[in-house]
Amino acid sequence: EPEVTQTPSHQVTQMGQEVILRCVPISNHLYFYWYRQILGQKVEFLVSFYNNEISEKSEIFDDQFSVERPDGSNFTLKIRSTKLEDSAMYFCVVWRFLADDTQYFGPGTRLTVL
């Protein structure tokens, strides 16, 4: 059974539109992360989230991005005004602190910006 699921699996949007990507952890996790992978490129860290606030963020995670855990369960990534270069696979990742050190990747959301 996967540690985390993501919705939608594929999102197509027009440039300038807002998108929200969702992540649902299966069991109790303390740390949440978002990564992205542009086609043919490396997987890149975006942001980590712990105790309902951002812990670390990369240079990629600018003011166009935001994360929240609105209902204590779902974990979301919002891109306010999408650009063509935001097209990528976005992975939600969870870590069960104190259980093991493995970071578990969700299946990903493929975002296509037209």
Next chain:
Amino acid sequence: KQEVTQIPAALSVPEGENLVLNCSFTDSAIYNLQWFRQDPGKGLTSLLLIQSSQREQTSGRLNASLDKSSGRSTLYIAASQPGDSATYLCAVRSGGGADGLTFGKGTHLIIQP
């Protein structure tokens, strides 16, 4: 800034061969190193995690080693099978907790039946 490099970028071998995938990183002050498998268009599946204090980890036909001082890790796959065909990614974590993983570009592996 941590940089991770994987060699070779691609590898094609006949079924049954043993093979080694290489990963190097520039900053030896790491927390742990993780090997992943990625199938086309899919997410990442964790294969092995090596803590900075460990030298190797084994799971089935897979063995990963870590030489932190030289900034190297290898993934050894024994008796390769066509089902092993995938991209193998190496990722290092520089600190605990909030720190994200730094990934290499991966080795695209094809096992010929």
